[in-house]
Amino acid sequence: xxxxxxxxxxxxxxxxxxxxxxxxxxxxxxxxxxxxxxxxxxxxxxxxxxxxxxxxxxxxxxxxxxxxxxxxxxxxxxxxxxxxxxxxxxxxxxxxxxxxxxxxxxxxxxxxxxxxxxxxxxxxxxxxxxxxxxxxxxxxxxxxxxxxxxxxxxxxxxxxxxxxxxxxxxxxxxxxxxxxxxxxxxxxxxxxxxxxxxxxxxxxxxxxxxxxxxxxxxxxxxxxxxxxxxxxxxxxxxxxxxxxxxxxxxxxxxxxxxxxxxxxxxxxxxxxxxxxxxxxxxxx
Amino acid sequence: xxxxxxxxxxxxxxxxxxxxxxxxxxxxxxxxxxxxxxxxxxxxxxxxxxxxxxxxxxxxxxxxxxxxxxxxxxxxxxxxxxxxxxxxxxxxxxxxxxxxxxxxxxxxxxxxxxxxxxxxxxxxxxxxxxxxxxxxxxxxxxxxxxxxxxxxxxxxxxxxxxxxxxxxxxxxxxxxxxxxxxxxxxxxxxxxxxxxxxxxxxxxxxxxxx
Numbered sequence: 098x099x100x101x102x103x104x105x106x107x108x109x110x111x112x113x114x115x116x117x118x119x120x121x122x123x124x125x126x127x128x129x130x131x132x133x134x135x136x137x138x139x140x141x142x143x144x145x146x147x148x149x150x151x152x153x154x155x156x157x158x159x160x161x162x163x164x165x166x167x168x169x170x171x172x173x174x175x176x177x178x179x180x181x182x183x184x185x186x187x188x189x190x191x192x193x194x195x196x197x198x199x200x201x202x203x204x205x206x207x208x209x210x211x212x213x214x215x216x217x218x219x220x221x222x223x224x225x226x227x228x229x230x231x232x233x234x235x236x237x238x239x240x241x242x243x244x245x246x247x248x249x250x251x252x253x254x255x256x257x258x259x260x261x262x263x264x265x266x267x268x269x270x271x272x273x274x275x276x277x278x279x280x281x282x283x284x285x286x287x288x289x290x291x292x293x294x295x296x297x298x299x300x301x302x303x304x305x306x307x308x309x310x311x312x313x314x315x316x317x318x319x320x321x322x323x324x325x326x327x328x329x330x331x332x333x334x335x336x337x338x339x340x341x342x343x344x345x346x347x348x349x350x351x352x353x354x355x356x357x358x359x360x361x362x363x364x365x366x367x368x369x370x371x372x373x374x375x376x377x378x379x380x381x
Numbered sequence: 382x383x384x385x386x387x388x389x390x391x392x393x394x395x396x397x398x399x400x401x402x403x404x405x406x407x408x409x410x411x412x413x414x415x416x417x418x419x420x421x422x423x424x425x426x427x428x429x430x431x432x433x434x435x436x437x438x439x440x441x442x443x444x445x446x447x448x449x450x451x452x453x454x455x456x457x458x459x460x461x462x463x464x465x466x467x468x469x470x471x472x473x474x475x476x477x478x479x480x481x482x483x484x485x486x487x488x489x490x491x492x493x494x495x496x497x498x499x500x501x502x503x504x505x506x507x508x509x510x511x512x513x514x515x516x517x518x519x520x521x522x523x524x525x526x527x528x529x530x531x532x533x534x535x536x537x538x539x540x541x542x543x544x545x546x547x548x549x550x551x552x553x554x555x556x557x558x559x560x561x562x563x564x565x566x567x568x569x570x571x572x573x574x575x576x577x578x579x580x581x582x583x584x585x586x587x588x589x590x591x
Contacts, residue, residue: 170555170558213525340524340526343497350490350587351490353560353564353576353577357560357563360559361560362556365551366550366551369550373550
């Protein structure tokens, strides 16, 4: 009963988020009117749209920008910065106090090759997300590649532990998710979130992740039994973290304000993924 | 006999041309091709990292690597792009100071990371050149995952120098630019200088600890 109520509350929250996203993305200036005003009155509001234009002035083939100093960087409005910073700090502690020691011990026990196999298997399980989102972006060839990858890796790759689709057939991953699909459709980032445990995201990508969870086997497990789902998710995190220990530490060392640095990196990374999506589409 | 004599001037000319070509240092031959220059630099760094002499100190290796890296980076361009709109309002001395500080920040932050190099493969896939600008695409394979790394380069009299590195779509210059913009707005230029000096000191201390 308690679980159901929590789920209902969560869904309501996401419906609210979705409403905000849609108004932000499709009606442009809607961000500055109506209910979004108090949330989005930050000075960087609408930067997303301006930078879309700035982006197009860049050489489409090379991304070589010109030398004047008038470049406009893609930025995201962050009206929730104080709260986000608290969660950023929380995640930071979570990494150093829990995730890292656990992943270290786990990494010491399980050989690296096997951990890579487990990462592959989790990746293979998420095939429906990539397949559906390729279709939603009308990339039927890529969807076909993902389908072939799933068929080959699930059988010849023994339940996805191996990746013969790539090693033998040269089929590369065509990673797409709902956040990228929204971006492909022209939806802007909205505002920035740093979620506890889940980490950096934008409004668009948060809604996307929520939608994707319905296509994810981990999500299905989560709906049947929250604890099993969380355990599975945690398992995946520990396994994948064990393969990149040291990366977060390097990131911290290289940055002057890790919170800002991560936010910028997240936005740049997602933007490049959405852009990739668009460019690839030209070929098919 | 006569025939050979006739051909001699041509033969000498050929020798001269050969001598001329051989006299040109290898670096110049690669001129014009950013991907070759970059590959050459990376190969040399990897060769240094792979040198397996237990008696050799990291400091020595580091010195050699820093020299190679410095010859491939355009520190001025990099600094200018990181400060962006704040560049113009700085005096000449401040500009010089910033270039030097920022180079030191990068050097002390990143060079030591190379210590953990463990035979990762670096592949250079393609280049795009447009006037004096170039983009070189590369990939580094780690734990059977490919990480795309792109370099932005500027032609400096036949010498292609890096002014930005884009790792998985994230531009290093933009990332610092965003952070510095915030610091400059809140703490002015003096605050930024202080922070950079602090960072360099921290990095050096860490270096000594290891």
